[in-house]
Amino acid sequence: MARAGVTAERLTQAAAELADEIGFQNVTVSALARAFGVKPAALYSHVKDLQDLRVRVAKLALAELAERAATALAGRSGKDALVAFANAYRGYAKEHPGRYAAAQLEMDYETAADSAAPRHSEMTRAILRGYDLPDSAQTDAVRMLGATFHGYVSLEMVGGFRHTPRSVDESWNRTLDALDALLRNWPSHGR
Amino acid sequence: MARAGVTAERLTQAAAELADEIGFQNVTVSALARAFGVKPAALYSHVKDLQDLRVRVAKLALAELAERAATALAGRSGKDALVAFANAYRGYAKEHPGRYAAAQLEMDYETAADSAAPRHSEMTRAILRGYDLPDSAQTDAVRMLGATFHGYVSLEMVGGFRHTPRSVDESWNRTLDALDALLRNWPSHGR
DNA sequence: AGTCCTTCTTAAAGCTCGTAAGCAACTGAT
DNA sequence: ATCAGTTGCTTACGAGCTTTAAGAAGGACT
Numbered sequence: 001m002a003r004a005g006v007t008a009e010r011l012t013q014a015a016a017e018l019a020d021e022i023g024f025q026n027v028t029v030s031a032l033a034r035a036f037g038v039k040p041a042a043l044y045s046h047v048k049d050l051q052d053l054r055v056r057v058a059k060l061a062l063a064e065l066a067e068r069a070a071t072a073l074a075g076r077s078g079k080d081a082l083v084a085f086a087n088a089y090r091g092y093a094k095e096h097p098g099r100y101a102a103a104q105l106e107m108d109y110e111t112a113a114d115s116a117a118p119r120h121s122e123m124t125r126a127i128l129r130g131y132d133l134p135d136s137a138q139t140d141a142v143r144m145l146g147a148t149f150h151g152y153v154s155l156e157m158v159g160g161f162r163h164t165p166r167s168v169d170e171s172w173n174r175t176l177d178a179l180d181a182l183l184r185n186w187p188s189h190g191r
Numbered sequence: 192m193a194r195a196g197v198t199a200e201r202l203t204q205a206a207a208e209l210a211d212e213i214g215f216q217n218v219t220v221s222a223l224a225r226a227f228g229v230k231p232a233a234l235y236s237h238v239k240d241l242q243d244l245r246v247r248v249a250k251l252a253l254a255e256l257a258e259r260a261a262t263a264l265a266g267r268s269g270k271d272a273l274v275a276f277a278n279a280y281r282g283y284a285k286e287h288p289g290r291y292a293a294a295q296l297e298m299d300y301e302t303a304a305d306s307a308a309p310r311h312s313e314m315t316r317a318i319l320r321g322y323d324l325p326d327s328a329q330t331d332a333v334r335m336l337g338a339t340f341h342g343y344v345s346l347e348m349v350g351g352f353r354h355t356p357r358s359v360d361e362s363w364n365r366t367l368d369a370l371d372a373l374l375r376n377w378p379s380h381g382r
Numbered sequence: 383a384g385t386c387c388t389t390c391t392t393a394a395a396g397c398t399c400g401t402a403a404g405c406a407a408c409t410g411a412t
Numbered sequence: 413a414t415c416a417g418t419t420g421c422t423t424a425c426g427a428g429c430t431t432t433a434a435g436a437a438g439g440a441c442t
Binding site: 040 | 428429430431432433437438439
Binding site: 025104105106107109112113117118121137139140141142143144146147148149150151152154155158159160161162163164166168170171174175177178180181182185186187189 | 216295298300308328330331332338340341343351352355357361368372373376377380
């Protein structure tokens with residue numbers, strides 16, 4: 001039996017591609033083994049179990065997304081940076097829905113900490129440097145930006161915006177305008 | 192064999208409770224049958240298949256959430272309404288994580304249209320009446336609010352905010368302040 | 383060539399969904 | 413009150429999934 005040259009990396013990569021095609025939830029050990037032309041049991045030499053495989057895909061997705069966002073951010077600041085970052089995010093989700101879903105996998109504290117996840121908040125913080133936010137508001141704004149980006153993409157993906165005729169791209173751009181305006185005028189403990 | 196008195200409604204209800212306990216993804220026909228003390232095959236007399244069951248739970252969750260939001264909204268306007276609505280949302284998600292996850296299930300256009308989903312955007316529109324938005328911005332704002340609420344709750348639930356010491360409740364309240372400020376000063380096609 | 387580690391296969395147990403066939407219980411009509 | 417007919421449940425089963433265990437085959441190294 002000729003060896004198929006399976007490695008954890010190639011498995012993860014293939015699982016990510018499979019996720020984009022059939023959905024992250026449908027990535028199974030069996031399906032992945034089929035894609036490699038080996039028997040399911042063979043994968044267990046490279047990967048602990050299905051959960052392990054999923055976490056690997058999640059980390060891959062987070063890393064790719066961080067990479068893409070970093071590139072988009074390079075040399076930009078202010079609203080330019082905000083828009084580029086947000087579009088990198090949304091673009092990745094649209095091109096790689098399976099990977100994007102994977103990135104939202106629940107991971108334990110440890111695993112999440114040594115993933116690319118922290119880089120995401122660091123980058124968001126970098127964007128905020130282009131605005132004049134008090135230190136105390138930094139984390140709040142980071143969380144709000146993350147929430148809005150993720151929420152928008154997430155609702156768009158499950159079809160939450162289908163029922164209103166208005167262009168989803170238009171609303172996205174107006175949302176970014178709104179976030180920009182908000183960051184330039186962040187309320188200092190509002191009434 | 193004494194009849195267990197299974198009905199589609201009771202199944203859906205039980206599935207929702209089960210979802211909150213073990214996670215929506217882990218609600219299986221088998222587990223549900225166990226909870227009812229019947230054999231798995233018995234459920235297929237009341238429910239078409241697993242997908243059907245999931246959709247029922249999703250619709251239940253959407254309806255409950257709409258109900259709760261409507262109650263919260265009653266008699267309020269402006270920022271009060273915004274905050275009450277948002278907290279109803281987040282509160283439901285925290286109390287019923289499984290149901291909340293179910294509410295995000297992908298449904299086809301038809302099914303979604305006759306669920307409580309449209310009521311959610313209607314209520315959001317109602318909130319906006321307390322602010323002075325141009326008609327053209329309505330849908331954009333509805334989408335943005337939905338995105339921010341859902342995104343925040345969603346990221347909070349997968350543990351995305353664990354890595355920063357700042358209180359998650361604090362950030363939530365500041366985010367609502369920010370949204371309120373934003374709605375009172377919505378950019379008219381900003382530069 | 384012989385040894386050893388790694389990768390793969392086969393085999394099997396235990397779980398899942400879903401269908402089919404049959405029996406048991408309740409319904410209503412005579 | 414008995415006797416259909418309908419409905420709800422069971423058993424039985426096929427097919428697919430995950431995971432472990434044991435063994436065969438590939439490749440490296442002596």
